[in-house]
Amino acid sequence: xxxxxxxxxxxxxxxxxxxxxxxxxxxxxxxxxxxxxxxxxxxxxxxxxxxxxxxxxxxxxxxxxxxxxxxxxxxxxxxxxxxxxxxxxxxxxxxxxxxxxxxxxxxxxxxxxxxxxxxxxxxxxxxxxxxxxxxxxxxxxxxxxxxxxxxxxxxxx
Numbered sequence: 001x002x003x004x005x006x007x008x009x010x011x012x013x014x015x016x017x018x019x020x021x022x023x024x025x026x027x028x029x030x031x032x033x034x035x036x037x038x039x040x041x042x043x044x045x046x047x048x049x050x051x052x053x054x055x056x057x058x059x060x061x062x063x064x065x066x067x068x069x070x071x072x073x074x075x076x077x078x079x080x081x082x083x084x085x086x087x088x089x090x091x092x093x094x095x096x097x098x099x100x101x102x103x104x105x106x107x108x109x110x111x112x113x114x115x116x117x118x119x120x121x122x123x124x125x126x127x128x129x130x131x132x133x134x135x136x137x138x139x140x141x142x143x144x145x146x147x148x149x150x151x152x153x154x155x156x157x
Contacts, residue, residue: 003073005122007089010112011074018065021058029055068111077157086130086155088122093154097138102153107131126150 006014029051036048077089086092091106105120107130113121120127129141135155141148 002071004068004071004109004111005088006068006072006074006109007106007112008074008076010109011069011072013112014065014069014072018062018069021062021065025058026055026062029058072109080157082155082157084134084155086133086152087157088131089157091156092130092152093156094150095153097149097151105130 032051033048033055036042036045036051039045039047042048075088077087080087080089082090086107088107091104093102093104095102103118105118105126107122107127108119110121110123113119113124122128122131125143126141129139130152133139133152135152138149138151141150
């Protein structure tokens, strides 16, 4: 499997989630299963079935997070010698040349993307258009409803 880019903050969030799943959620659901078993007949025990379903979800999520972390290529943009160019992890301030609106995006991994927080996936059209560009350059971003033109105002790491 190929390496998946991940920011330092994204990797820390995944590590924290994995720790919580293993130390809090897993023991809690094991205890719930034990309590449900103590009630007797398992075939008609809704608490037991719900706890087993939750255990299955937790174990699946643990496996998924461990897989993501093992395949992650953690990139800290501060350590990359980007010389002012847009790279993975960079925060980019843009000016929409048509509307005059300013927007700020951070380029992150696919799993970290959250447009409401200004975090766009490295595989998104806007990130692909920005990679390698410098402050002061104009870029054209192909979007489903045509093309948008942005001027890069600032690149920070």
